[in-house]
Amino acid sequence: GAGATMGTVVNIQTGAKSALSGLTRAVILLIVILGAASLTQSIPMAVLAGIALKVGIDILDWSFLKRAHVVSAKGAMIMYGVMLLTVFVDLIVAVGVGVFIANILTIERLSDMQAQDVKAISDEDDAIVMSPEEKQLLAAGQGRVLLFYLSGPMIFGVAKAIAREESVAQNYDVLIFDLSDVPMLGVTASLAIENAIKDAVDKGRHVFIVGARGKIKQRLERFKILDLIPSHHLILQRKEALQQALTLITSPAYSGEMLDTNPSDAQKPIITTNSELI
Incomplete structure (x- = not known):
């Protein structure tokens, strides 16, 4: 591609409208190299250098150069x-170096933008769209229910934001990972979610995963992340997860404090007064 750049630009500047101009240029060069070299060998190098210099000056985008720094x-x-x-x-x-650096900067910018869609919420928050019932349930948790809301494609650059948000929030008893608005889950982001879930389970906290469907669920299954939580803690609706979390922390069988049990004990189901298995 880089070897044909100048010819392509010159073709366009002289009125070319289709790829036929590029093909014509390539055919003419092939003819010159294979059969017409004797006709072109007498052209002085100074003339060729002058043509190259003129073409080089003409293909520069002077209007952009004047405001590139702006x-x-x-x-x-x-x-x-x-x-x-x-x-x-x-x-x-x-060209290779330029494309590589530009891609790195673009990925960094996209990662920063996506990091803003990673939110750890323990009370009512207008940052995400929630129904009145969901807000009431979250508020009733009194900070003991942490809703980890993710949205948009979770590329590798978001992993740092997931780890940061999880490390900041410490005083909670139930962790809810809401993946309802995640269309794509990258490998590094999956590992970050796995680490957050392992950390919560090791500390005796209950973990729910909400909205994992299709490829998102397959990715979690492939990494065996779903094996870290009870099967009934994989829920499709956020409201249902909040209801079960609230029932957990208000149940007489729950002490209301951080559980000092091992992960296997923390995952044992609790039967509520209405015989609903959570």
Whole structure:
């Protein structure tokens, strides 16, 4: 691709409208190399250098160069870096380095944006859309129910946000992971969720997973994350999970304090007064 850039730009600037112009250029070069070299060998190098210089000047986007520093400082640095690598190293190397750095910066920006969609909530919060019933249930938990709400594609850059939010929230008895609005769950994000669940289970806390369907559920099963919680703690609706969490912490069989039991004890089901298995 990098080897055909100049020819493509020149074709477009001279009025080319289709890929046929690129094919025509390639055919002419092939003819010159294979059969017409004797006709072109007498052209002075100074003439060829002048043509190359004129083409190089014409393909520069001068209007963008004037405001590159205003549009984006990082973008301008990448562009000038690619220009220097083109001159002193090689065009293909320059394009490869430029694309690599641009991709890293784009991934970092997307990760920062996605990190904002990772929220740990223990009381009513307008940051996410909740029904009045869900808000009442969460408020009734009095901070002992932690709702971990995730939304959007969970790429690897979000793992740090998941770990950070989980480490900040300590005083809770029930952890609810809401994956209802997660269309894609990456490997690193899955491992971050696994670590958070293991940490909660090791401390004797109850864990629910909400809204895991399709590929999200398959990913959790493949990583054996669902094996860390009782099967009846995998729920489709957030309201039902909040109801069961509230029943857990208000049940006479529950002490209301951090459980000092091992993970297997923490996962034993409790029968409530209405005989509902939670």
